[in-house]
Amino acid sequence: MKNFVFLAGVLAVVMATAVVGVVLKGRSGNLESEFPAALGPSKPKSTLKPFASESELKEFLAKIQIKARTPSSANTSVVAKDGVAATDMDAKEASPTPQGESVTNTQTVGVDEGGIVKVHKDHLVILRRGRLFTVKIGDGALTPVSSADAFGPDIDPSGTWYDEMLISDRTVAVIGYSYQRGGTEIGIFRIGDDGRLTFKSTWHLRSNDYYSARNYASRLVGGKLVFYTPQFLGYSGRDPIDDFPAVRKWRKGASTDEFKPTTTPAQVYRVPGAENFGWGTTIHSVTTCDLESDDFGCTSTSVIGPAGRVFYVSQSSVYIWVTHWNPSGSENGNNSTLYRMPLDGSAPSAVGVSGGPVDQFSFLESEDGFINVLVRSNGAGDGMWKSNIASGDTALFRYAIANFGDGTSDASRGNYKSLPLVRGWNFQNRFIGKYLLYGSAGDGYRNDASDSTLYAVRWTDGATYAVNLKHGVERIEAMADDAVIVGSRGADLIFTSVSLTNGVRADSDYVRRNAAQGESRSHGFFYRPLDKESGILGLPIVEGRAGFSYYDEYVSGSASVVYLRNDSLDLKELGELHSKQSGRIDDGCRASCIDWYGNARPLFLRGRVFALLGYEIVEGSIDDGRIRETRRVNFAPGRG
DSSP states (O other): OHHHHHHHHHHHHHHHHHHOOOOOOOOSOOSOSSOOOSOOOSSOSOOOEEOSSHHHHHHHHHHHHHHHTOGGGOOEEEEOOOOOOOOTTSTTTOOOOTTSOOOOOOSBTTBEEOBSEEEETTEEEEEETTEEEEEEOGGGOOEEEEEEESSOTTOOOTTEEEEEEEEETTEEEEEEEETTTTEEEEEEEEEOTTOOEEEEEEEEEOOOOOOBSSSOSEEEETTEEEEEEEEEOSSSSSOGGGGSOEEEEOOTTOOGGGOEESOOGGGEEEOTTGGGOOTTOEEEEEEEEETTSTTOOOEEEEEEESOOOOEEEOSSEEEEEEEEEOTTOOTTOEEEEEEEEETTSOOOEEEEEOSEESSGGGEEEETTTEEEEEEEEEOOOSSBTGGGGOEEEEEEEEEEGGGOBEEEEEOOGGGEEEEOOOOSEEEEEEEETTEEEEEEEEBTTTTBOSOOEEEEEETTTOOEEEEEOSSOOSEEEEETTEEEEEEEETTEEEEEEEESSSSSEEEEEEEETTEEESOOSGGGOEEEESSSSEEEEEEEEEESOSSOOHHIIIIIOOSEEEEEEEETTEEEEEEEEEOOOOSOOOOOOOSOOSOTTOSEEEEEETTEEEEEETTEEEEEEEETTEEEEEEEEEOSTTTO
16 A cells, blocks of 8 residues: 555655745744743643534534535645654663663663564564564574464454554554554553563554654553554544544454544644644654553544644653645745644643644754754655655744643744855754754755765754765764764765764765665664764665665565674764575565565674664674674575
8 A cells, every 4th residue: 555655655645845934034033032942841831722622623513514514615734743852872862661771772861662572571563574483582592482473363464564662561563554443553552571472452543654765653652652643634534533542442343433532622623723733733642551451441632633643752841843835825824823722731831833844753852941943944854755855945943831721822933044055955953962964865866965065953052063075964873972973975875973072074984886775764773882982773674776665665675784893973884784585585474564664783792783674683893993794594484
């Protein structure tokens, strides 16, 4: 299904973006007269109001349905998704698992993200092509232990994509989307100290598809599973309440009547004028579920807004940025709202804003009490592949959390710092330390660099620095408090270290001839600090191809992982760990048979270095400045 969505979605995005034009205008308001740099308290001054009763909610929804069916009120909606750059090995930006170690390149401290490989005590747990696998790494081992279908024994997995996984204590949660059953599907498994997997239950959460080409949808915060899910209202003609967030436990023959609501009218909020959103009106929900309880224990807080797919999860809140496009051409034609939804279930708050973020990495909730967001005038959102074509004017939005309110106030012009424009497709942005970094991969499908400038913006005061590069910007990653930028120049892949702590400047380059990235998502990269000035990084690559290709990532997979050593920003090649698997194998795949979230990862764990490459795990050792393979294991079905 997603291969069809990929082709159709890209075409639809290009067409939609061609007509959705937004100018970053400061909307009315007088909250700050200058770009804010002062300390701000972190508690909003007021909050949104919930519906007082079910009858009031139904009256509102009836108006929504009328608007949704009226052609003259039809609107097009665009939005985006979440983020802060870091590796979990960095103490300042890390996201350790409950077990104290992780192999996930997360964005925010204390917020674990769904992924395809996790660690549970002495075992790696891997999700691939509709199955779970465990491999023992404790006591120096590298041994396949257990495998299981990523779905329940009474489930037909066709039409379902099992995309990501999280682990809390002894519970493994596999999260996917079922086009057949219509909603987010969560499979719950128990894992023993011996690495054996036992299926426990399957749950369905009513939602639209959450897929994004840049990162994952689920989060684990304080042992709670956290989802952001959108659900469109007013399309089907049925009672919109039937589309509100609800959960059911799966059993063979389960009916839609078995869905139990996870929200009440008192947990549904709106901004003033929400009844005029019309076509595209969406209920945006933040749902938390208790992985350890037998009934899954899910509760939701919801807001009514235009359609959107942007969310960012901090340790305490979920931020959702939605954009409502009014084709009438009025001065405020682009009306956006930024919602702040606390994870403790308390009332959301909101502020009126302009433009739209590029993706989840456009966000940072900073310790000084502000939310910082890179916005573009034509931010198409992070649904499917939309983030790759964001364009238009660029600005840094900085707003005190204390100034969030009931949605009646708008941010002022002083909350936006205009930034230099970069052109080209596949815009990248990332917060690292005290800086926001951004740039473009270039023009065309193969990412030949047309703009080789990286911009670094100090988000506390908006000071901006230009860094000249020899290549486009395809990836921005943290190396402790500094950065590494990865991009293509012709047939070559280039890594450039960038200082952010001793002046803002490009330092050294490493050139990999005739190669390209084999994985575009943030989890494909990992940096392991050895001390304050040095470390080792890994990234999947494919050789013999110029520029990044979706075919390489989703179909053919990565051929190897390249490892570099960073010594005071001097980058030197350590070597590669290669896959020996050639061509496809008959693994009896029944679900998720395309690796939409990639299949290759560099892994640094307990002083050891690994490469996950499809069904192989290759271990290497570093001696005399080179990495050499020491052993490998193939955990493909029937091979363990």
